[in-house]
Amino acid sequence: MNVADGVAVLELPMKLMGFDTVIYPTVIWDDEDVVLVDAGLPGSLPYLTERMDEAGIPLARVTRVVLTHQDMDHIGGLDGVLQAVPHPVEVIAHEAEAPYIQGDKPLLRMHDDGRAAMLAAAGEEQRREMFKLMEAAKNREKVSVDRVVRGGEVLPYCGGITVVHTPGHTPGHICLYLNQTKVLVCGDELEVLDGALAGPRPGLSADEPLAYRSIGVLARYDVDTAVCYHGGVWREDTSRRIHELAQEGELR
Helix, strand or coil: CEEECCEEECCEEEEECCEEEEECCEEEECCCCEEEECCCCCCCHHHHHHHHHHCCCCHHHCCEEECCCCCHHHHCCHHHHHHHCCCCCEEEEECCCHHHHCCCCCCHHHCHHHHHHHHHCCCHHHHHHHHHHHHHHHHCCCCCCCEEECCCCEECCCCCEEEEECCCCCCCCEEEEECCCCEEECCCCCEEECCEEECCCCCCCCCHHHHHHCHHHHCCCCCCEEEECCCEEECCCHHHHHHHHHHHHHHC
């Protein structure tokens, strides 16, 4: 689905924690670069390839992958992408996420405390799916982060991509503001849930109060379209809605 000139949102089916759902990576391109934002779970490559072909941007054209954060539904498919593209691909992430992505530290949600919390709240089928995901996380191919970024940096690709640091869901979670099109790629900071643009889903952030406060950083930007990894695209008075969520976040 094209949401702006040179910006497409890819609908990928996935089974997460025992539930069938859809995730929404984003691809941004111009004549020189193709930037993929997040790479799905292990096994996402066939779907990713098909959706990019449908968008008219073959996977083989990808020059860079930006990871919004370390969760497996965002990084699990990265190795497949890197192997499928016939040239070197630059991997970009926030400096606080790089050690987790590279395997220098265990993924937060796969760490003992994170696993215990998830398993305690899960049903039997969900637990089975979680164990599969944990095994995939333990055995995944480690990849190097080629470029670490900080909040406020502008990546000089596709008309300028501003890195917006929104810690809380994970320490180095980032959103991306596309300067030319006023599209905000939200990662897991915002979600379209029950027909409305919402903040981080309760119970899924490493530091939930901080995750809600981070919405205030997004309120500084003039946003026409929000792309949420969970829930998809939101276009209705987007900046106003983000301001409302930021105010709600400050009251939590």
